[in-house]
Amino acid sequence: MATRKSASTKRSTSRGTASRASTRRRTSSGSLYPRRRASRPGLPTTVGTAIGALVVTTLLDLSWPMRLLLIGIVLVLGLAYVLWRHRAEITAAASPEPDDPAAPTTTPTP
Secondary structure, three states, X not given: OOOOOOOOOEEEOXXXXXXXXXXXXXXXXOOOOOOOOOOOOOHHHHHHHHHHHHXXXXXXXXXXXXXXXXXXXHHHHHHHHHHHHOHXXXXXXXXXXXXXXXXXXXXXXX
């Protein structure tokens, strides 16, 4: 793929003399910003990969009914966690709110 080279432009100043426009330097890769060095994966990444590999091999060794049971248990636990975290919002939404909070709750009898 061919790259475009920008032509240097000339601008005239108020006195009629020409000056060159400033250009940005580009690195050999063509980007405007310096490239970060690739870092090696840290300990949490390595431990997560190892645990993931163990989970996958365990799931592959299980029968289909056991896999489905395990997936169901994980879904139920996840739903229970979400409901527990948002229990205050759920109870606030379930409680009835009066239409007009300034209105008295009892009506006077004649």
